[in-house]
Amino acid sequence: EPEVTQTxxxxxxxxxxxxxxxxxxxxxxxxxxxxxQILGQKVEFLVSFYNNEISEKSEIFDDQFSxxxxxxxxxTLKIRSTKLEDSAMYFCASSDEVASxxxxxxxxxxxxxxx
Amino acid sequence: xxxxxxSPQNLTAQEGEFITINCxxxxxxxxxxxxxxxxxxxxxxxxxxxxxxxxxxRLIATINIQEKHxxxxxxASHPRDSAVYICAVRLGPGGGADGLTFGKGTHLIIQx
Numbered sequence: 001e002p003e004v005t006q007t008x009x010x011x012x013x014x015x016x017x018x019x020x021x022x023x024x025x026x027x028x029x030x031x032x033x034x035x036x037q038i039l040g041q042k043v044e045f046l047v048s049f050y051n052n053e054i055s056e057k058s059e060i061f062d063d064q065f066s067x068x069x070x071x072x073x074x075x076t077l078k079i080r081s082t083k084l085e086d087s088a089m090y091f092c093a094s095s096d097e098v099a100s101x102x103x104x105x106x107x108x109x110x111x112x113x114x115x
Numbered sequence: 116x117x118x119x120x121x122s123p124q125n126l127t128a129q130e131g132e133f134i135t136i137n138c139x140x141x142x143x144x145x146x147x148x149x150x151x152x153x154x155x156x157x158x159x160x161x162x163x164x165x166x167x168x169x170x171x172x173r174l175i176a177t178i179n180i181q182e183k184h185x186x187x188x189x190x191a192s193h194p195r196d197s198a199v200y201i202c203a204v205r206l207g208p209g210g211g212a213d214g215l216t217f218g219k220g221t222h223l224i225i226q227x
Contacts, residue, residue, distance in 0.1 A: 033214060043158070043201065045214030056214055089156050104148070104215065106158040 002026040004107035006092050012113045016081050021110045023075045023092030032075045033093040033104060034067065036060070043091065049075065082114045119218035121202050127224045134189040136221045138202030141183065146205040148215060149176050149187045151198045158201070161187070192225045199223070 005024045013019050025032050034046040047057040049067055066078045075094075079086055089111050093104040118141045128134055138147070149161040162169050162176040164185065169176050173192075178185040189196055199222050203215040 035215075035217075037156075042219045043203070043215075043217040045216065048214050058214065091158060103160045103163045105160060106150075108155075108157045111156070 002105075004092055004094055004105050006090075006107035006110050008110060009108065010111045010113070012115065013082055015084055015114055019079050019082055019112060021077045021079075021090050021092075021112070023077070023094075023107055024073050025075055025092065025094030026096075026105055027073070029094035029096050029105075031055075031095045031104075032067075032069070033095075034077045035091045035093065035106075036088040037091065037109075038085075038088045046077070079112075082112075084114050087112055087114045119202055119204055119216055121200075121218040121221050123221060124219065125222045125224075127226065128192060130193060130225055130227050132192050132225075134192050134196070134223065134225075136187045136200050136202075136223070138185045138187070138218055139183055140202075140204050140216075142206070143183075144204040144206055145213070147178055147185050148203045148205070149185075150201040150203060152201055152220065153198050161200075189223075194225045194227050197224050 004026055007022045011019055032049040035043050036046055037043045045058050047061045047067055048055045064080045068076050089109045091109045092107040095104045120139050122137045146163055146165045148163050151159045151161050164176055164178045166180060173190045175188040187200060199220040201220040202218040205213045205215055
């Protein structure tokens, strides 16, 4: 069964460093999402992406964040200068265009630890 | 701003019991998702509802749009059902790019 994959599974970085989290959505999906979950808190929406541009973004998704679909398969989240409070689990998700109310399929997540 | 409230926050039950988890939200939505998160952190989509009722195996999800309320039921619960169950709603007109708004989750433990 097709699945969303994410790399790395765990990323440790120093405060102020740039990180890139990678996702490979399900191949025929056209909508892509990033969510984050700070330890012990609820999952929060960051950004959605469709047709090579951001469709929607939350207040969390400030200028330190950017997303890109550099090729036909990868979808990346970049944090330019990490802060301690960026430590969280980051989930990528994708959904199909066929049904406008389609299920979002989640990747296994990348645990980001900022020291 | 839409708030998603789940109850209970924590639920411990014996194997075989019928489980109900509730979700309420404060504004109109285009769809509601029930998700399962296991201790390792991975999230699995269980149901996506815009009206009525859906059933998959021992899981049943219902939604009442007028009352802004949804329930997730587990029949004949089993220890492997132990997980965090999360309700998430999609605002907007139903376009595929809408991000989800999540509840805090219900931590379910089923004891043998």
